[in-house]
Amino acid sequence: MPAKNGAAKRGQDGPGTGGIRLVIVESPAKAKTIAGYLGANYVVESSIGHIRDLPSRAADIPPKYKGEPWAKLGVDVDHDFEPLYVINADKKQQVAKLKKLLQDADELFLATDEDREGEAIAWHLREVLRPKVPVRRMVFHEITRDAIRAAVQAPRDLNLRLVDAQETRRILDRLYGYEVSPVLWKKVMPKLSAGRVQSVATRLVVERERERIAFVSAGYWDILGQFIAPARDGDKGDEPRDFQARLVSVDGKRIAQGRDFTAQGVLRGDLRHLDEESARGLADRLTGRPFAVTSIERKPYTRKPYPPFRTTTLQQEASRKLGFSAKHTMSVAQKLYENGFITYMRTDSITLSETAIAAARSQAAALYGSEYIPAKPRVYQTKVKNAQEAHEAIRPAGETFRTPGETGLSSDQFRLYELIWKRTIASQMKDATGQSVSVRITGTSTAGEQAEFGASGKVINFYGFLKAYVEGLDDPDADRDDRERRLPKLEEDDPVTASAVNAEGHSTRPPARYTEASLVKELEEREIGRPSTYASIMGTILDRGYVFKKGTALVPSYLAFAVVQLLERHFFHLVDYDFTARMEDCLDAIARGEAERVLWLRRFYFGEDGDEGLKELVSDLDEIDAKGVSSFPVKGTDIMVRVGRYGPYLDRAGERVNIPEDLAPDELTAEKAEELFNQMSTDRELGKDPETRHPIVAKAGRFGPYVTEILPEEPAGTDKKRKKAAAKPRTASLLKSMSLETVTLEDALKLLSLPRVLGELDGEPVTAQNGRYGPYVKKGTDSRSLQGEEELFTITLEQAKELFAQPKQRGRGAASAPPLRELGVEPATGKPVVVKEGRFGPYVTDGETNASLRKEDQVESITIERASALLAERREKVASGGGGKAKTTPKRRTAKSRS
DNA sequence: CAGTGAGCGAGCTTCCGCTTGACTT
Numbered sequence: 001m002p003a004k005n006g007a008a009k010r011g012q013d014g015p016g017t018g019g020i021r022l023v024i025v026e027s028p029a030k031a032k033t034i035a036g037y038l039g040a041n042y043v044v045e046s047s048i049g050h051i052r053d054l055p056s057r058a059a060d061i062p063p064k065y066k067g068e069p070w071a072k073l074g075v076d077v078d079h080d081f082e083p084l085y086v087i088n089a090d091k092k093q094q095v096a097k098l099k100k101l102l103q104d105a106d107e108l109f110l111a112t113d114e115d116r117e118g119e120a121i122a123w124h125l126r127e128v129l130r131p132k133v134p135v136r137r138m139v140f141h142e143i144t145r146d147a148i149r150a151a152v153q154a155p156r157d158l159n160l161r162l163v164d165a166q167e168t169r170r171i172l173d174r175l176y177g178y179e180v181s182p183v184l185w186k187k188v189m190p191k192l193s194a195g196r197v198q199s200v201a202t203r204l205v206v207e208r209e210r211e212r213i214a215f216v217s218a219g220y221w222d223i224l225g226q227f228i229a230p231a232r233d234g235d236k237g238d239e240p241r242d243f244q245a246r247l248v249s250v251d252g253k254r255i256a257q258g259r260d261f262t263a264q265g266v267l268r269g270d271l272r273h274l275d276e277e278s279a280r281g282l283a284d285r286l287t288g289r290p291f292a293v294t295s296i297e298r299k300p301y302t303r304k305p306y307p308p309f310r311t312t313t314l315q316q317e318a319s320r321k322l323g324f325s326a327k328h329t330m331s332v333a334q335k336l337y338e339n340g341f342i343t344y345m346r347t348d349s350i351t352l353s354e355t356a357i358a359a360a361r362s363q364a365a366a367l368y369g370s371e372y373i374p375a376k377p378r379v380y381q382t383k384v385k386n387a388q389e390a391h392e393a394i395r396p397a398g399e400t401f402r403t404p405g406e407t408g409l410s411s412d413q414f415r416l417y418e419l420i421w422k423r424t425i426a427s428q429m430k431d432a433t434g435q436s437v438s439v440r441i442t443g444t445s446t447a448g449e450q451a452e453f454g455a456s457g458k459v460i461n462f463y464g465f466l467k468a469y470v471e472g473l474d475d476p477d478a479d480r481d482d483r484e485r486r487l488p489k490l491e492e493d494d495p496v497t498a499s500a501v502n503a504e505g506h507s508t509r510p511p512a513r514y515t516e517a518s519l520v521k522e523l524e525e526r527e528i529g530r531p532s533t534y535a536s537i538m539g540t541i542l543d544r545g546y547v548f549k550k551g552t553a554l555v556p557s558y559l560a561f562a563v564v565q566l567l568e569r570h571f572f573h574l575v576d577y578d579f580t581a582r583m584e585d586c587l588d589a590i591a592r593g594e595a596e597r598v599l600w601l602r603r604f605y606f607g608e609d610g611d612e613g614l615k616e617l618v619s620d621l622d623e624i625d626a627k628g629v630s631s632f633p634v635k636g637t638d639i640m641v642r643v644g645r646y647g648p649y650l651d652r653a654g655e656r657v658n659i660p661e662d663l664a665p666d667e668l669t670a671e672k673a674e675e676l677f678n679q680m681s682t683d684r685e686l687g688k689d690p691e692t693r694h695p696i697v698a699k700a701g702r703f704g705p706y707v708t709e710i711l712p713e714e715p716a717g718t719d720k721k722r723k724k725a726a727a728k729p730r731t732a733s734l735l736k737s738m739s740l741e742t743v744t745l746e747d748a749l750k751l752l753s754l755p756r757v758l759g760e761l762d763g764e765p766v767t768a769q770n771g772r773y774g775p776y777v778k779k780g781t782d783s784r785s786l787q788g789e790e791e792l793f794t795i796t797l798e799q800a801k802e803l804f805a806q807p808k809q810r811g812r813g814a815a816s817a818p819p820l821r822e823l824g825v826e827p828a829t830g831k832p833v834v835v836k837e838g839r840f841g842p843y844v845t846d847g848e849t850n851a852s853l854r855k856e857d858q859v860e861s862i863t864i865e866r867a868s869a870l871l872a873e874r875r876e877k878v879a880s881g882g883g884g885k886a887k888t889t890p891k892r893r894t895a896k897s898r899s
Numbered sequence: 900c901a902g903t904g905a906g907c908g909a910g911c912t913t914c915c916g917c918t919t920g921a922c923t924t
Binding site: 540 | 901
């Protein structure tokens with residue numbers, strides 16, 4: 001049989017014997033490699049990841065299920081949480097290709113990854129392809145010729161319990177995400193999201209910011225001495241003689257250092273806390289005094305190499321050393337992978353194949369000498385608890401490694417490859433060894449105080465793996481692993497002289513903000529998220545506006561504070577840091593056949609023994625105080641931060657001011673809040689109304705820029721008569737042609753003169769004014785919209801009369817607007833159906849029922865059949881009370897609950 | 900967060916995890 005499909009990868013080993021075997025893997029690049037290892041009777045193709053999933057939105061729901069109350073969830077919660085699967089739109093083509101290839105195959109090998117998701121992909125493939133030929137499950141953990149050939153010889157059956165565990169995971173994530181997100185839409189802001197992973201990630205960032213806000217810095221002082229060791233016979237002059245040592249204790253009492261203070265700035269333990277005055281005094285009293293070495297402690301020093309990269313450690317190092325975001329690292333790595341330079345980049349494994357170990361060792365020996373290679377290969381064991389280890393570690397591909405220079409790569413790909421290459425080589429090299437030394441020096445001050453100084457040194461005798469690779473640092477003050485700190489040769493009782501003794505002031509610092517890399521690391525340690533999702537989690541919390549970047553630091557927005565506060569108060573167990581860990585335990589039990597998924601999902605969703613389930617929690621919307629969850633006090637003030645629909649603002653007894661978007665929450669101190677209130681005068685005074693003498697100001701308001709007049713303050717004891725006369729200030733929105741910065745007093749007076757009286761018609765006054773829907777003319781209760789704002793000042797009574805003589809342009813008048821297309825008569829009802837352009841875009845109507853076109857519909861191509869289906873769906877919805885105006889109540893409720 | 904005057908087809912937003920391109924910036 002000739003290869004029907006050019007994209008399918010056929011083996012190269014000449015004509016095969018026996019039947020054709022179709023092997024399906026997840027990744028196209030992997031398919032290409034594996035095809036080269038198998039005979040010509042193997043056809044290797046990929047699924048390109050998952051091929052089916054729960055419907056993500058209404059348009060994906062098959063018509064048959066549209067009416068079901070659970071259709072949007074895609075999970076029939078009342079019938080054992082039966083999931084509804086649809087083939088992903090972007091995989092239909094690939095599924096068709098696989099079906100076609102299967103027609104010519106005599107055997108099907110499902111060779112997806114050996115982990116929970118891979119097992120599920122294999123199962124979905126079997127369900128969708130419905131093979132009539134024997135099906136085998138084939139697994140391997142490294143892509144080498146031997147491993148692949150061995151895998152083909154030892155297939156097994158699908159593990160349906162593992163598939164069950166995956167399905168449970170999927171359903172739980174759907175219920176969480178699609179039930180909790182709408183609560184946020186109603187109580188905080190539309191389009192927000194909540195989920196098992198992103199909500200915990202957001203909470204971590206928010207909690208760190210809370211710690212920073214609560215942090216109280218403590219000041220402390222210490223003393224740094226410059227010392228000189230005695231000259232020795234036989235010195236060649238290349239050994240250092242001077243060194244630094246820091247004050248450790250005075251009269252046996254240890255000096256307080258930064259780590260001795262709590263986050264509240266309180267000193268822990270009975271220590272000597274030096275302030276500036278005492279530190280300077282002591283330094284003076286020690287200057288010029290004799291010192292002597294009182295103790296020397298030498299210890300051997302060894303440092304083991306770092307394990308090979310997995311996804312998270314690669315992201316961290318690429319961030320530290322190359323400044324890459326998680327997303328950029330993954331996209332560069334993807335290219336390297338596709339072009340055969342590295343192994344798979346989404347992995348939690350640090351295991352190297354035997355061929356890779358051999359390649360690393362021989363290359364390290366060639367580059368650094370055989371003395372840099374340990375006798376036995378190094379084997380690394382993962383510490384990630386929920387690791388699924390379907391892949392190898394991230395390493396250079398192939399059975400011998402290309403040096404970066406041999407790859408011909410450039411720029412970011414070169415740099416990332418070089419990082420991976422060096423790390424892999426180094427992981428098979430010897431430990432670095434040396435000596436560390438700790439020295440104590442004591443002297444007596446002029447006042448008789450016993451002062452002890454300490455210094456430590458590190459000498460590396462053999463660099464080992466550090467020759468090839470040194471890990472980057474998050475803390476700029478920390479020492480790199482290859483950094484030596486040489487001390488002079490010293491012996492006990494050696495006299496040393498102090499060339500300088502200086503007091504130094506310090507203050508404790510709040511915990512550092514997360515970066516993308518450190519947040520990913522934290523999530524991995526807490527077993528939350530997977531290698532394939534770490535980068536996109538960062539994308540999600542950035543896109544939702546939960547965090548923003550300041551340099552590389554992740555700063556939470558007040559929106560995130562509001563969302564996290566809501567979740568903590570009303571869904572605490574869902575954002576508990578152990579939630580995922582408990583879920584994993586349960587999924588493992590399901591995979592072992594020791595737990596029943598329906599019971600577990602039922603408890604989660606419907607509750608048990610008085611514990612509320614998710615369903616009940618998301619229904620009790622009245623329980624959630626929208627204003628409360630969106631309010632935070634500013635420390636030490638009576639000012640509240642509130643998160644409104646238009647962003648965060650400060651509220652002090654009704655007086656309000658916006659918070660700048662880029663202001664980090666921990667920078668909003670009482671002073672800063674005060675400053676914002678003082679700056680509030682973005683209000684610009686334009687001058688005084690020549691008639692009333694009232695000041696006229698331009699302001700930025702809820703509905704955009706506007707002008708208003710400032711009325712004189714009412715005297716305290718106003719009588720009734722005056723109160724009645726007390727007028728509201730005139731206000732008017734700026735025209736679109738004006739701006740807050742350039743509007744003049746003349747403009748303002750013109751605007752405030754509205755409404756303009758044009759005259760009288762039919763015994764009623766006719767006025768021109770600006771309103772909610774733009775400029776219009778009004779006659780009694782009748783009105784007509786105007787074309788442009790300028791017409792407000794130019795329209796005559798005569799022109800207005802003409803307008804009132806015509807029917808309204810919109811509203812009922814719209815019926816006379818010509819349709820975009822006529823689709824003909826609907827067979828079911830006999831009514832003519834047309835397509836019209838409306839306020840929300842194109843829709844079809846039979847004159848009574850209207851239905852919007854969906855995303856997949858086009859005005860030009862929609863058929864009467866499709867229109868009829870849309871109308872039928874709409875009629876049913878209205879009849880069941882689910883659609884139409886009855887549903888506008890949530891809006892009111894939202895507004896009410898927020899005010 | 901200023902508060903003015905209609906009457907109109909709503910429908911959608913969202914999760915996590917597995918994969919690439921096809922898109923736009």
